[in-house]
Amino acid sequence: QSVLTQPPSVSGAPGQRVTISCTGSSSNIGAGYDVHWYQQLPGTAPKLLIYGNSNRPSGVPDRFSGSKSGTSASLAITGLQAEDEADYYCQSYDSSLSGSGVVFGGGTKLTVL
Amino acid sequence: EVQLVESGGGLVQPGRSLRLSCAASGFTFDDYAMHWVRQAPGKGLEWVSGISWNSGSIGYADSVKGRFTISRDNAKNSLYLQMNSLRAEDTALYYCAKDRAGYSSSGSYFDYWGQGTLVTVSS
Numbered sequence: 001q002s003v004l005t006q007p008p009s010v011s012g013a014p015g016q017r018v019t020i021s022c023t024g025s026s027s028n029i030g031a032g033y034d035v036h037w038y039q040q041l042p043g044t045a046p047k048l049l050i051y052g053n054s055n056r057p058s059g060v061p062d063r064f065s066g067s068k069s070g071t072s073a074s075l076a077i078t079g080l081q082a083e084d085e086a087d088y089y090c091q092s093y094d095s096s097l098s099g100s101g102v103v104f105g106g107g108t109k110l111t112v113l
Numbered sequence: 114e115v116q117l118v119e120s121g122g123g124l125v126q127p128g129r130s131l132r133l134s135c136a137a138s139g140f141t142f143d144d145y146a147m148h149w150v151r152q153a154p155g156k157g158l159e160w161v162s163g164i165s166w167n168s169g170s171i172g173y174a175d176s177v178k179g180r181f182t183i184s185r186d187n188a189k190n191s192l193y194l195q196m197n198s199l200r201a202e203d204t205a206l207y208y209c210a211k212d213r214a215g216y217s218s219s220g221s222y223f224d225y226w227g228q229g230t231l232v233t234v235s236s
Contacts, residue, residue, distance in 0.1 A: 002157065036222040038158075045208055045226040046150075046158065057224065089158050093219040100172040100217045102148075102160040 003028060003094050004105035011111040012080045020075045020108045022090030028103060030071035033093040037066055037075045040087040040107075049088070050075060077110070085112045115139040115225045117209045122230030125199055133230055135192040135209030140225075143167075143187035146212035148223060149194050151205035151232075161207070162194065166215035177203075199234045206231050 005023040012018040022035060029035055037050035048057050050066035053073065065076045073092075077084055090105040097103065121133040135147070148163040162173045162183040171183055182195040192209055207230050210223035 033219050034222075038223075045228050046223075047226070048222065048224050051213070051222050051224070052220075091158075091222060093221070095219075098172075099174050099178075100148075100160065100163045100221065101219065102163070102217070102221060104158040104160065107157040 002106040003103040006105040006108045009109045017078045022073045027096040028094040035073035038089045117227030119227045119230035133194040142190040147192045153205040163217040
């Protein structure tokens with residue numbers, strides 16, 4: 001069971017908007033720690049998609065956006081494209097954990113219908 | 114161009130050891146913390162271990178603490194993971210990942226990832 005909870009799957013038709021939630025608690029997202037998002041295309045390594053809740057690295061289309069409120073964060077994808085079909089992971093920090101405190105969500109599989 | 118190339122994976126029996134390596138290029142290696150993140154077949158991402166730029170700060174997930182040892186050689190731009198007493202549940206693709214800063218902190222995230230090296234623990 002992941003510390004950060006994501007829906008196992010979401011889907012949408014090309015051109016539509018989808019959102020992926022990432023729900024935490026008072027020891028991670030709710031404590032004010034940043035949320036980051038990664039995209040993992042089939043058979044490839046994860047790629048940084050959003051950092052610091054809502055910032056896009058260079059090269060990431062502005063169709064991808066992130067937000068955070070309370071104990072949750074969301075990734076929104078607008079103008080859905082077939083190439084967006086991938087697994088998406090949120091990541092944050094949890095103050096109750098030993099080690100580095102790095103935590104990932106369980107991942108969400110996005111299917112483009 | 115940042116490149117992270119992992120090696121050293123393979124099939125190993127339970128209880129045996131394996132050493133993973135990650136060769137880094139395209140950035141100033143000794144400015145950044147580095148991490149190992151693993152992904153079991155068909156599963157999600159799990160942080161395994163991290164090391165600061167100067168090896169002064171090291172952390173491990175509870176699942177590997179006491180069995181795995183992370184290290185780095187800044188002169189060789191390389192990151193390592195010594196894995197001892199391997200278990201079936203350690204079977205995974207192991208990724209080397211670059212931190213955005215020199216120390217792992219509450220704001221850490223991974224801006225570059227390697228392609229991974231597969232470790233299979235089975236008799």
